[in-house]
Amino acid sequence: MLPSHGTNSLVRVPETWIERLPVLEQLEDAWQPVSLSVLIVAGAFYALFLIQAAHGSGPLLMIDLVFVPIHEGGHLLFGWLGAFLAVAGGTFLQLSVPFMLAIFFLFERQLQGTAFCLFFFFEQFLPIATYMGDARAQELPLLTVGDTDGVIHDWNYLFGKFGVLAYDIQIAHAVRFIGWTGMVATVVWMVWRSLAIRKARVQ
Numbered sequence: 262m263l264p265s266h267g268t269n270s271l272v273r274v275p276e277t278w279i280e281r282l283p284v285l286e287q288l289e290d291a292w293q294p295v296s297l298s299v300l301i302v303a304g305a306f307y308a309l310f311l312i313q314a315a316h317g318s319g320p321l322l323m324i325d326l327v328f329v330p331i332h333e334g335g336h337l338l339f340g341w342l343g344a345f346l347a348v349a350g351g352t353f354l355q356l357s358v359p360f361m362l363a364i365f366f367l368f369e370r371q372l373q374g375t376a377f378c379l380f381f382f383f384e385q386f387l388p389i390a391t392y393m394g395d396a397r398a399q400e401l402p403l404l405t406v407g408d409t410d411g412v413i414h415d416w417n418y419l420f421g422k423f424g425v426l427a428y429d430i431q432i433a434h435a436v437r438f439i440g441w442t443g444m445v446a447t448v449v450w451m452v453w454r455s456l457a458i459r460k461a462r463v464q
Contacts, residue, residue: 292372295455307448328355348418376451386440394433396420
């Protein structure tokens with residue numbers, strides 16, 4: 262049997278934190294076990310996805326289409342808070358959905374669910390970086406909900422507000438680097454943690 266605390270837990274949460282937020286005690290529970298077959302399939306999936314992402318084409322990249330309505334929904338959700346938040350809300354919701362799902366699976370102690378959502382949280386940095394890099398050129402076709410007459414380029418507007426429009430390419434490179442680093446780190450962490458769980462069960 263797996264221990265409820267200790268070698269298989271993600272972190273050791275300070276007691277003072279648990280006293281204030283008892284829900285954090287769940288983070289000391291053991292991860293749910295991961296079978297070797299699931300680990301192999303997951304590893305193969307992530308490896309293939311990374312290869313296709315590096316080439317910029319492939320059927321697995323179609324998953325980005327899932328985030329299009331989420332992005333557009335962010336504009337609608339935050340639209341009543343003013344123009345700035347309406348524009349920023351698209352990217353905010355686009356990143357928030359996979360991140361919040363990762364947190365959910367983290368508290369459920371489901372390693373594969375946490376890794377999957379965290380992987381695609383970072384993966385979304387890639388299309389966001391592409392959109393950022395187009396801020397000045399504005400050559401990409403834009404999608405919108407409803408009236409197309411008033412459509413604006415998110416990052417042309419946001420970078421203009423922050424006074425960094427001239428650095429759109431550099432910012433895009435940095436965001437893309439964060440995305441790639443996060444994806445690779447997530448896969449490495451998933452494999453390492455899965456093997457650690459299996460080792461703990463054997464012992």
